[in-house]
Each structure stands twice: as C-alpha cells, then as structure tokens.
Amino acid sequence: MKNLKRHPPLILVVDDDLSIRILMRASLEKAGFRVDEAENGLVAVEKFKKSEPDAILLDVMMPKLDGFETCRTIRKSANGVNIPILMVTGLEDLDSIHRSFDSGATDFITKPINWPVLNYRVKYMLRASQAFFDVIHKQKQIQELAFFDHLTGLANRTMFMDSLEIALTESVSEQTELAVLFMDLDRFKTINDSLGHHIGDILLKNVAERINTCIRESDTFSRIQLTQSKNYVSRLGGDEFTIMLPQLINPSDASKVAQRINKYLAESFTIEGHEIFISASIGIAIFPLDGTNPEALMKHADLAMYHAKEKGRNRFQFYKKSLNIKARERLRFENDVRKAVVNEEFSLWYQPQIDIQNGQINGAESLTRWNHSVLGQVPPADFIPAIEELGLILPFTDWVIRQVGKQQHEWQKAGMRPIRVAVNISSKHFVEQQLPEKLKSAIDCNNLQPHSFEVEITESVMVEQCSETLDILQDLKKLGMTISVDDFGTGYSSLMYLKNFPVNSIKIDRFFVKNIVQNQQDAAIVRAIVGMAQGLNMTVIAEGIETGEQYTMLREMGCNVAQGHLFSPAIPADNFAQLIQGGISYHNI
Numbered sequence: 001m002k003n004l005k006r007h008p009p010l011i012l013v014v015d016d017d018l019s020i021r022i023l024m025r026a027s028l029e030k031a032g033f034r035v036d037e038a039e040n041g042l043v044a045v046e047k048f049k050k051s052e053p054d055a056i057l058l059d060v061m062m063p064k065l066d067g068f069e070t071c072r073t074i075r076k077s078a079n080g081v082n083i084p085i086l087m088v089t090g091l092e093d094l095d096s097i098h099r100s101f102d103s104g105a106t107d108f109i110t111k112p113i114n115w116p117v118l119n120y121r122v123k124y125m126l127r128a129s130q131a132f133f134d135v136i137h138k139q140k141q142i143q144e145l146a147f148f149d150h151l152t153g154l155a156n157r158t159m160f161m162d163s164l165e166i167a168l169t170e171s172v173s174e175q176t177e178l179a180v181l182f183m184d185l186d187r188f189k190t191i192n193d194s195l196g197h198h199i200g201d202i203l204l205k206n207v208a209e210r211i212n213t214c215i216r217e218s219d220t221f222s223r224i225q226l227t228q229s230k231n232y233v234s235r236l237g238g239d240e241f242t243i244m245l246p247q248l249i250n251p252s253d254a255s256k257v258a259q260r261i262n263k264y265l266a267e268s269f270t271i272e273g274h275e276i277f278i279s280a281s282i283g284i285a286i287f288p289l290d291g292t293n294p295e296a297l298m299k300h301a302d303l304a305m306y307h308a309k310e311k312g313r314n315r316f317q318f319y320k321k322s323l324n325i326k327a328r329e330r331l332r333f334e335n336d337v338r339k340a341v342v343n344e345e346f347s348l349w350y351q352p353q354i355d356i357q358n359g360q361i362n363g364a365e366s367l368t369r370w371n372h373s374v375l376g377q378v379p380p381a382d383f384i385p386a387i388e389e390l391g392l393i394l395p396f397t398d399w400v401i402r403q404v405g406k407q408q409h410e411w412q413k414a415g416m417r418p419i420r421v422a423v424n425i426s427s428k429h430f431v432e433q434q435l436p437e438k439l440k441s442a443i444d445c446n447n448l449q450p451h452s453f454e455v456e457i458t459e460s461v462m463v464e465q466c467s468e469t470l471d472i473l474q475d476l477k478k479l480g481m482t483i484s485v486d487d488f489g490t491g492y493s494s495l496m497y498l499k500n501f502p503v504n505s506i507k508i509d510r511f512f513v514k515n516i517v518q519n520q521q522d523a524a525i526v527r528a529i530v531g532m533a534q535g536l537n538m539t540v541i542a543e544g545i546e547t548g549e550q551y552t553m554l555r556e557m558g559c560n561v562a563q564g565h566l567f568s569p570a571i572p573a574d575n576f577a578q579l580i581q582g583g584i585s586y587h588n589i
C-alpha cells in the first residue's frame, strides 16, 4: 500500500465514453490531481498494474469487461486490495449498488455527475485511505518492534515460538517431522570485546544474512514455505540464533542444513578492514522424538548445542537423552563456580621459583585452589574457563590481586624478605583498562615495592588485542612491574610480538620440559627459545621441572629460573613462608 503524501495523487479514470473522460480529466486536474485514462476494463487492469494509481473512477457499463468484473479483477491483484475505487453508475437502482459493493467498490456516484461533488468524493476517499494507510503502517511498526529483532530483521523469540507452535500443529495433522536448530557463534565474545560492539553488530547482521541465504537455497524448503520462512529463523539475542525446518522428509536433512550453515560461515567476513573468521556450534532437536512442544524442543536443541560446543566447536549435535544429565551437572557446576566467586571461596597457593645461579627462591607463582564441598579439589583448568565463560573473570582476578597484596604485606610484617609474586592474568583483562590501577592500588595499600608483582600473560593476549594491550603493558612497566609470557611455545610464539611488547621473561611451557630428555625435537625447541630470549635480553623461566635430568639440561641450556615439583608444588602461604625463612637452597639438587 502506498503512502499518498508523497506526490499529487494519480487518479485512473475508466470510461468507454471519451467525452466523459475528457470532462473528468478537466475537473480532477483542476482540483489538483494527476489523471490517467483507460477506455475499457481490460486496459484499466493493465494501466492499474503499470502506473499504480492512488484511486480509480470506474464506469459500470462498459463493453468487454464491465465495471463490476474490472473491480473484482483489480481487487484480486497484488496492490489492489486497498485502493479506493469509486463506481460511476447510471443506474440508481439498489441492485447495481449491491453489485458494486459486492465486487469490492469503495463508494459509488451516479450519473449525471455533479462535478464539485465528484472532486470531494475523490478527496474524501483518498483521505480515508491515507488514514487507513497510517494505521496499517503504525501497526506494522509496532509489530516489527514486538516480533522482530531490530538489528538483523529476523524474527525474535516471541515470533519464533509462535511460528513454531503453528508449525507443530501442522506437523501433527500432516504427520511430518520438524527440526529445531539452536545455533551459537563460537568466540563471538572475543570478537566483540576486541573489535568493539559496532563491528560485533555488523558481524551479527552478516551472519543473519548468510543463514537466510543458506535456508533459501536449502532443498528442505518448498516454495510455499519460503514465503513464510522469514519467521523460521530468529535471533534470540546476543549471538544465538534458532532455525526451524518444518515438514522434514528425513531428520538427516537437518544435519545437512547445519553442515551447510557452517560451510557458509567458514568463509571470512570483511568488516571495516578487519578480516573475521567465525564458526558456530549447532544443536538439533527433532519433533516428535525429542519433544512435542516448542519449549521442550528449544530446551533440548539448546542442550545439544552446548554439547557441540564442549566437543570442540564448529560442529553440530543431535539431542540425546544422556545430554540432559550432563547438562544438569554442568549447570550445577557453573552455579557453584558463580557462588564461589561471589563468596570468595578460593584460596591462593604459592609455587616457589628458583634462581638457577644460586639455588635460592627468588619468587613465586600464585595459583588458585578450590576445595569443592562435594567434588573435592577442582583443578584450575576446569574452573578458570568456567569463570571466564560466566563473565566473572574480572571480579575473580580483582580478588586474586587483593589477596596477593595482602599476603605479601603479612609476610613482610612477619619479617620475611620481600618476594616477587607472579599473578596469572586472563586475556579478558586487556579489554578493561583498569588493570594497572588495580595492581597499583594493591601495591600502595600494602606498602609494597612495585616489583613485588609480576604479571603473567599468555601469547594470545599479544596476538589478539594489540594496541590497547600494548598501552596497558607499558603502563604496568612504567609502574615498575615485570611481565612474563606464560606457556610459551604452545600458542602463536611470534618473535615479532615479543620484540614489540615490553616483556621481561618467558616461561617455557611444561609440555616441552616434560619431554626434553627423551625427545630431541623438544630439546631443540627449548634450546632455540632460550637462545632467542637471551638475544632479546629476556629471562627464561622453565616450568614443570620434575626430574634432576630435566633440571640439569635446562640449566646447561641457559635457563635462568626454575619452577616445578622437583623443588616444590604450589603450597599454602604459611608453608611458603616457612620455606623462605628456613633459608632453603636448591643449589645441590
């Protein structure tokens, strides 16, 4: 339906009598309208399609197609449902008036025509039609807000659930199957955090387009379904999308669609000069096997998606009953982790670091320990990723930093010599800018030397978020803290990064140390890393040293600092203080 406000309205005058057409044109043009003419019903239908008039004056008595038939034909065409049609009839009998309305006319006027009245009739019809248009337009806007995601234009959750309900009713009566796909982008948060929400939003729009293309080209959709398919794909919010595939011929078709989506997403996106790679994890639930109502199907598809993610992303997973138990356990675990962060249920242990030259402890790495009431000691490798996924890593690290500060203060109060403590800092901290202030405040509040803190980052930090990271690291360095690169050799290991970032030391990952004696290749890698670090004036810390042979080799290669169970595992703060105060030396180990 057209908005009439944009131009002088165009009126199509349909009459087989030339003189009437001329008179009508003159009268309407004088009133400010534009006029188009048709001499019979067939021409009128053609002209209506071509010139899209705003109203039609239609003579009833015409050869070929009479006015009633013409009106009916126009009403049936795509844009003809709401156009105002004024029937011009010479027959002022009730029967023709009935017939006019039956054929879809908006109003009628009788011959002989009263010209001023005609103009007002047309104006009135147009005004009414404009008002109608406005209402419809507003309704549409309200509907868009209520039922569609404004970013991608896809259906929102409400719309999707409604459509799913309808599709399920059809599936029941037609005895067909239906699939619900629950899709979540992998690592979207990292992209959003590192490149900004603006880029994140554009990426989501592009992803929505690719899903739509994929669905349009899919053979599981018939032509009829495609007209409604707008509601078959939704963005639930964030980076979660859902797709329904009604009238499935075979459930395996759902996996074909899932595979195809991942194939489409595999091609990189270029957004404002950034080349972005993304994949998705997809869970699939099938009606009626996995659920018979929209809620159950969504819940199970979501669970399956979760499982796909756990198995290593960029894949799909059909729902199975066993997933339920796993998911419930996972949910409970996440809840416990959340509570533990809020209630600060963790403790910090300290693993000594030994200066290889003199065998003295010259630092420690702080490592978090969590004693779960049912599960016992939970390894950090399990709970740290959960903390990150729950979005709680910032408050968690705040706690670690405060704790390390307080602990050092207590140690010094007890007469222990100052010691450097390394803190593991998750890459997520290089998005927030307050890390330097937080560390500085821990130092100031506890009367510590700036070099009491060492910041351990991973290689990925340097690779993922360059310029901001560099600023933060330089601030840390200015404050007098040292920076080490953890797990070196397992990630990107680019020399370029090491050269450009203010790094003091690198920690050779325990994976290399573990095999250094038996595996010549690992030995060669460690030797190369040490040589490189020396060239860059960096200290080398070897972690995970468990045997004397490993230690000897690393010492001979030129490592500076040693850490590992050979000397001591991470131990509680009091035990660590005893080691230091006992003056332990590992010189002759």
Ligand code: C2E
Pocket: 351, 366, 367, 368, 379, 380, 381, 384, 400, 424, 425, 426, 486, 487, 510, 543, 544, 545, 546, 563, 564, 565, 566, 569, 570
């Ligand atoms: P990481 O930073 O590489 O820490 C070294 C890990 O090696 C620690 O594991 C430590 O206990 C272990 N380790 C040290 N010496 C030996 C050895 O001789 N043999 C063996 N097999 N292992 C050794 P842990 O405590 O399980 O921590 C695992 C990872 O969890 C850490 O790796 C670190 O990435 C993370 N993590 C631990 N605490 C924190 C924390 O407070 N904050 C953050 N963001 N991450 C933490």
Ligand code: MG
Pocket: 365, 424, 456, 486
């Ligand atoms: Mg570490």
Ligand code: MG
Pocket: 486, 487, 507, 509, 510, 543
């Ligand atoms: Mg490490």
